[in-house]
Amino acid sequence: MNVMYRFLGIWLLVACALCFASCGKAYYNVIPESSPAIVSFDFTQMASEAGEDAKAMTDILPLKSGIDFSQPAYGFISPNGYYGVVVAVNDEDDLAREIQKSHDFSAVDRSSDLHWALWKSNWQLAWNDEALLMLGPVVAGEQSFMRRTVSAMFNSSKGIDRSPLFESLEKQGGNAKMVARLSCLPALLRGMLALQCPGSVDADSVILESSCIIADGGRIVMDNELKTTDGGNPAKASGLKQYNGGMSGERLAGNTKAFMLMGMDGEKFAERLGSEKSAKGLFAVLKSTTVMGKVIAAIRGDALFSLEDIDKDGNVSLHIVADVKDPAFMDSISQYKKNNPQEHIVKTPDGGYECRVGGKYFAFGIRKDGKLVCRYGKKAELQGEEKSVQAFVAGAKGEMCHAKFFLPEFVGTPFFAGLLGGKADGLLRKYSGITYSFSGEGRSKIVLEPIKQVK
Known part of the structure; x- marks a missing residue:
């Protein structure tokens, strides 16, 4: 995302x-x-x-x-x-x-x-x-x-x-630490942390406390906790469930830059975004008022979001695989298509649909195994040849959200070329990846893994 x-x-x-x-x-x-x-x-x-x-x-x-x-x-x-x-x-x-x-x-x-x-x-x-x-x-x-x-x-x-x-x-303890109002954080951090809060929460009333240590092997570990301004815990986020390991057999394309595993109640998630006035970009088109929101609302269970590309303006290309409550929801798209001609939804030969959402290409369909598969951003086949296999970590099971960023894939990309005066690549080259995990109760963890040097 x-x-x-x-x-x-x-x-x-x-x-x-x-x-x-x-x-x-x-x-x-x-x-x-x-x-x-x-x-x-x-x-x-x-x-x-x-x-x-x-x-x-x-x-x-x-x-x-x-x-x-x-x-x-x-x-x-x-x-x-x-x-x-x-x-x-x-x-x-x-x-x-x-x-x-x-x-x-x-x-x-x-x-x-x-x-x-x-x-x-x-x-x-x-x-x-x-x-x-x-x-x-x-x-x-x-x-x-x-x-x-x-x-x-x-x-x-x-x-x-x-x-x-x-x-x-x-x-707080730790080598590095941060305290911030959730509302002030740039969307890149706020968007991920906001997954832990209800869509209707007042971001001014939520405080992020984050501490950092350097662990064995040079890993940088950040422990994050969200609290309300009165010292309590924010209400539990709607639309998120525990991930049950259902995506362990899925494949990622060789150019995948990041992926995110989630347990989702898509209907509640789309409704939650519908109540979030500040939702922008991809989150805005995920609302239940769009065809993409209607598709996301059909998700029940585990979901895999893969980031395959990002351009200099921050526009992304995504591949999505997810469990659905009932594959027959696709039958309702035909009527939605008739009621919303302005979205220019077209049926594809394989029984899926394609259109443009928020000015970006969007295609979706149901695989033979009953899973939903979507592509957002660049036009491409929904089922192409996989270039690599990702062995998803067992530790992700039971978490609400687990994301991994493959930093070498970002080196030299137009989006990061000018970041921090062109010095972002210098930092990216020091680490192999960033892992984000959220297990509930307002707590999450971020780990930066250094590139292992061959001796």
Whole structure:
């Protein structure tokens, strides 16, 4: 789904942002008190546990000189929606000299007791002898507004230490940790985590608490929990059921970039999306008011969503296999076709249907084994030659959702080529995959698996 590539993109951003280590408590109040998301990162602790793996992560940083990597880092989302990173400065002149030598930065100027520069033309940097703040992305025509915003952050008498989110952050363990309002997270992360909540939930009332450690073999393990602002647990999400292992014999195409296994009550899931006013992209066309929503509503049991392609604009191509309550639901499509001529639904020779949904190709039908099979995005045969077999992990059984992202498949793709100033590929090449699992009760886990080096 859209959420799969979005989910990947946001954690790449957070991982890179975290690596800009920050200074001590005297400086973190540059972050506005009302910021809805805060991330901290203990670079020293991570380096001691990960060794060369941690050193490799710093290779993606645009700066090295003048930054104090011995202090914890803070990343945040500002009240007006910008991404920010605050880092400790131990020598502002060294920092200025490195920036002046790099073609990736604009010329350094000084005003309002701050040094100023732009990175990659769209990230505003400002620093003094204590802290460096990076904020962006800078939209064309907004640079003056951005500079005023940054100046106000440096000069404000109120900082993040007054925020209850910061208090929660300080209580957590782990090398890296995050506390954020679900509503403020970019759709790539929010979409995946929102699977754990009812569609009608007020995202402003849900808080994500996430902690991270480096486990054996260099694995990065993130434990996530959703809580309400009063400290309770969100209501259980409708439309999700335990996955029972029914997709273990399915095959994935050789170019598959990610897959997601779910247990679904499709009717409740489609109704849930119908009540979600903020549903966008693929989720919007999954609503029960479209033919795709009608097809999804027929799912009862296990489902497999495979991401086969993603273009530079984030448009996806999906392959879906799922159990259905009654394969005879296809008989109702004929009447739906007559009642909705605007959807241009066409019957195919194999007994399935094809049309365009949300401007994208959509085809669906029932296989001989009674399973629903769909393709969304690129036009292709519903049943082509499989290029590889995926042995789905046994641990997925019993979970509500289990997703896996094959990171090498994303390296060099147009969508990620420009992400984080072109440095996303550097991070992708360090890891073989990301696994997301949700077992219920508002708790989920994310694991980044490093590429194993042959000795």
